[in-house]
Amino acid sequence: MLATLKGLVTTLAWAFRKPVTAQYPKQHLPIQPRYMGFPALLWDDTAGEPFCTGCMVCVRECPTQCMKAEMKDNPLQQEGKSHRRKIIERFEINWNRCILCGICVEVCNFDAIEMSHVHELGGYARAGSRVTLQELLKYGREFQERSGWKPSNPEKNVAGVALAKEKEKRQPAAAASRSEPASSNPSPGKES
Amino acid sequence: MTTEKQQETVELLLNMGPQHPATHGVFRMVLWIDGERVVDVEPHIGYLHRGSEKLCEGESYAQIVTLFDRLDYIANFNNELVVCRAAEKLMGVEVPERAQYIRVILCELNRIASHLLFYGTYGLDAGAMTPVLYAFRERERIQNLFEAVSGARMMHNFFRIGGVNEDVPPDFGQRVRRIMGELRRGMEECDRLLSFNEIFLSRTRGIGAIDAETAIDYGLTGPNLRACGVPYDVRKDDPYEVYDRLEFDVPVAEHGDCWDRYWLRVQEMYQSLHIVEQCLEQMPEGPVMAQLRRIARPPKGEVFVHCENPRGDLGVYLVSDGGPKPYRVKVRPPSFCSLMPLKHLMRGCYVADCVVILGSIDIVLGEVDR
Amino acid sequence: MIGREVALAAAGLVALFVGLSVVVLSLVWLERKFLGRLQGRIGPMRVGPFGLLQPVADAVKLILKEDVVPAWADKGLFWIAPILMFVPSFMVWVTIPFSRDLVIRNLDMGLFYFIAVSVVSVVGLVMAGWSSASKYAILGGLRSAAQLVSYEIPVIMAVLGVVMLAGSMNLLTVVDKQASVPYILVQPLGLAVFLIAGVAEVGRTPFDIYPAESEIVGGPFVEYSGAHWAIFFLAEYINTFVVALLVTLLFLGGWQWPHLPGVWAPVVVLVKTYLVVMVIFWFRATFPRLRIDQLMAFGWQVLIPLSFVNIVLTGIQLYYRWPSWSLSLMSLGIILAMAYWQYRTQTAPAQALARSYSQRAYSQRRGA
Numbered sequence: 052m053l054a055t056l057k058g059l060v061t062t063l064a065w066a067f068r069k070p071v072t073a074q075y076p077k078q079h080l081p082i083q084p085r086y087m088g089f090p091a092l093l094w095d096d097t098a099g100e101p102f103c104t105g106c107m108v109c110v111r112e113c114p115t116q117c118m119k120a121e122m123k124d125n126p127l128q129q130e131g132k133s134h135r136r137k138i139i140e141r142f143e144i145n146w147n148r149c150i151l152c153g154i155c156v157e158v159c160n161f162d163a164i165e166m167s168h169v170h171e172l173g174g175y176a177r178a179g180s181r182v183t184l185q186e187l188l189k190y191g192r193e194f195q196e197r198s199g200w201k202p203s204n205p206e207k208n209v210a211g212v213a214l215a216k217e218k219e220k221r222q223p224a225a226a227a228s229r230s231e232p233a234s235s236n237p238s239p240g241k242e243s
Numbered sequence: 244m245t246t247e248k249q250q251e252t253v254e255l256l257l258n259m260g261p262q263h264p265a266t267h268g269v270f271r272m273v274l275w276i277d278g279e280r281v282v283d284v285e286p287h288i289g290y291l292h293r294g295s296e297k298l299c300e301g302e303s304y305a306q307i308v309t310l311f312d313r314l315d316y317i318a319n320f321n322n323e324l325v326v327c328r329a330a331e332k333l334m335g336v337e338v339p340e341r342a343q344y345i346r347v348i349l350c351e352l353n354r355i356a357s358h359l360l361f362y363g364t365y366g367l368d369a370g371a372m373t374p375v376l377y378a379f380r381e382r383e384r385i386q387n388l389f390e391a392v393s394g395a396r397m398m399h400n401f402f403r404i405g406g407v408n409e410d411v412p413p414d415f416g417q418r419v420r421r422i423m424g425e426l427r428r429g430m431e432e433c434d435r436l437l438s439f440n441e442i443f444l445s446r447t448r449g450i451g452a453i454d455a456e457t458a459i460d461y462g463l464t465g466p467n468l469r470a471c472g473v474p475y476d477v478r479k480d481d482p483y484e485v486y487d488r489l490e491f492d493v494p495v496a497e498h499g500d501c502w503d504r505y506w507l508r509v510q511e512m513y514q515s516l517h518i519v520e521q522c523l524e525q526m527p528e529g530p531v532m533a534q535l536r537r538i539a540r541p542p543k544g545e546v547f548v549h550c551e552n553p554r555g556d557l558g559v560y561l562v563s564d565g566g567p568k569p570y571r572v573k574v575r576p577p578s579f580c581s582l583m584p585l586k587h588l589m590r591g592c593y594v595a596d597c598v599v600i601l602g603s604i605d606i607v608l609g610e611v612d613r
Numbered sequence: 614m615i616g617r618e619v620a621l622a623a624a625g626l627v628a629l630f631v632g633l634s635v636v637v638l639s640l641v642w643l644e645r646k647f648l649g650r651l652q653g654r655i656g657p658m659r660v661g662p663f664g665l666l667q668p669v670a671d672a673v674k675l676i677l678k679e680d681v682v683p684a685w686a687d688k689g690l691f692w693i694a695p696i697l698m699f700v701p702s703f704m705v706w707v708t709i710p711f712s713r714d715l716v717i718r719n720l721d722m723g724l725f726y727f728i729a730v731s732v733v734s735v736v737g738l739v740m741a742g743w744s745s746a747s748k749y750a751i752l753g754g755l756r757s758a759a760q761l762v763s764y765e766i767p768v769i770m771a772v773l774g775v776v777m778l779a780g781s782m783n784l785l786t787v788v789d790k791q792a793s794v795p796y797i798l799v800q801p802l803g804l805a806v807f808l809i810a811g812v813a814e815v816g817r818t819p820f821d822i823y824p825a826e827s828e829i830v831g832g833p834f835v836e837y838s839g840a841h842w843a844i845f846f847l848a849e850y851i852n853t854f855v856v857a858l859l860v861t862l863l864f865l866g867g868w869q870w871p872h873l874p875g876v877w878a879p880v881v882v883l884v885k886t887y888l889v890v891m892v893i894f895w896f897r898a899t900f901p902r903l904r905i906d907q908l909m910a911f912g913w914q915v916l917i918p919l920s921f922v923n924i925v926l927t928g929i930q931l932y933y934r935w936p937s938w939s940l941s942l943m944s945l946g947i948i949l950a951m952a953y954w955q956y957r958t959q960t961a962p963a964q965a966l967a968r969s970y971s972q973r974a975y976s977q978r979r980g981a
Contacts, residue, residue, distance in 0.1 A: 052441065054435075054438075054439035054440050054441060054444075055440060055441055055442075057435050057436075057439075058435065058436045058437070058440050061432055061435045061436045062373055062436065071380050071383075083387070083390045083391040083394070084391075084412075085390070085391060085392070085393070085394040085412070086390060086394050086395075087393075087394035087395050112303070112305070112306070114302060114306040114309050114310070150309060150398065151395060151398065152306075152309045152312075152398065152400040153394065153395075153400055153408075154305060154306065154309070154400070157305075157408070158537075166394065
């Protein structure tokens, strides 16, 4: 009976305390900066093009094969505005298959993909979960603006920085983007 | 019903599950009952079978971690640790100390989260509604911390072969210390609510008892085995990571009944807090990832690694043919072994006890069925 | 003259039905809200201010839902069972007073009528269990029969104690006799027995054995859906309210409240009743469920003897004309003795065991 009374007091005490419930759609709990939402593609403002070169590393490494990518020759590179020789032409992520593991971000050598904070995707139909390049870039730019994302390897990946560096060295712009994925390079930091 | 020549009584065959609120997922028990007494029980598993072991053979080592996240989906970090350690052992990698401490902290917090979930659902099994909500409230603090560290609340994919994905955020220590105080208070509250409640005692004391020898015969491990009085804990008997530098007790009970298993888990939560405290003090600065090639290619060979999961001794037997994908991965799941003595435990008990017994051995179907 | 009587009775019935619906809706809301607060939640919030319209939305949903009848069910019984459960819980209201005048029919044998009628609901439960052609439902129906029949006895015995004190089975008289001292002070043991047995009678936690959700997933109600389930639901909440109301009338002094004019009588009764209902909800938030054999053992081995002791004590006090505080002292003594006995037999061994386990914890590494 003693423990019973103790239990009764324990529950009654909560009647006078503040409830812990957060009223979800009205009140959003803060998202942690490292939160892994659905992957999105990032936008290189200095060149006005995506970071992604369509190198297919993420497509190969994805445990659920949720991505498709296609590359093309980069027109901006010919104009001298970018150091990327190849650029993404088509990209598709099936968000229904994505398991939010973050492996694609880890393997990407071009700072091109990032786990955005997009996570509220409830809907009434399955259609629309195959996200195209434009939408991915849109989500990516939102993420960039909101989180103040910074590339982990700007010298190699940001067109403006890379071109300036190349100019310094008086070398043709194309050389930088030829560097193959460095295998000894530990995983690029996801955080800014 | 037509009138028969003579009356005949037969046992009632009762299908409990796979859709049943108390089977903790999709587990099916076929009960033969005589009134309220259980005459015999036939467990059926496999409703959640995803072929994880086979899938592992087609995935690279980095991808396997995501599969292991989904085995025991309540103790994700503990599962990741096992597979990472297996590959590390095969490759002979020395994991940086800081990474080891981070792993231990996260694993122990995950143990608390898992036991809190057990506490909540066990209360629910016994018919109490509140424990589950109190337990989830406390568990939420841990999940939030996990989100801050790994970016995900459950399927973290944070441990890597050779370390962890990235260093913990700078305010990690502070945050852990803060939630530890809150957790301790919350756990004490939970303790007050349920542990010695007379109804709960009468529901669980002496129910589903199993003695030490039978338990060993059936291959029980973890809290279920320690409840029978066998002091066996992988963290003590085959220390991994930095457990040999930490000071902690392993609670051991005696009777092996439902209440003992429950009590043991509650005590383990306090011990886990103790471990986390020590880890925070001892944690050195330094790298969190060993220098490795980008794609792990363990040499040809085989290895068995086991760790103390919240549910018991999770083992991984890994065979490598030298390629980027394992040749064979075999998992020794503690939940599966905990289900083994089900017949032994349930014969002769009441229907209501079945639920309590099944709850007390704390299975996770993701791990049973793999 | 007769026409007027009939019209009055009809009006009373309509008022009762409307009133009961309001009561049930308020109870549903109160339960969800109060349970939520006890559990650190906030309960329903979205429908109406403070979620006040949530039970209405629930009711609409239940009525609009498809009423599924299992193919193998005994259809006739299946349809009658909810009615059989609902009618008694409706009928008891005939004699329950809210004030000296606010009662449909004041019966001299009011308490007897109440007990006799409320027992009928067990038939509905068993019928529902049998006719559903579901094993869980059958188990639940049989459990409900065992439970309700055995807990009827302590209810009657506890009521008898009050009847002895009041010298009447008329609820008006019982309440009037409590003008100076409510019977809760005189007969705490009787109240304890009545409340526990009453909670068991309506099948609420910790005695929700027959609908046990985690074991037999709703017991007799498992196959019901839509409006029929709603009737069960309605009956359950009305029964809970009736038990609380009887506690109010029998032990808490009904509409008696010092220095309050008679106009306030129904309000006083309602406030007291809702407080008792909240205690029942509070039990639900705190306790696990008993097992069926433990429930029966508790009923037959503890509650029934206790209720007999209560009657004997009351008889002794009445016979020797001891002051009434002697009865309260004796009652309290017995409650404390029971508590101590339980502590010695149950809690203390468990605590000792827990302590010994803590000492057994092993900290040194084996073989090192």
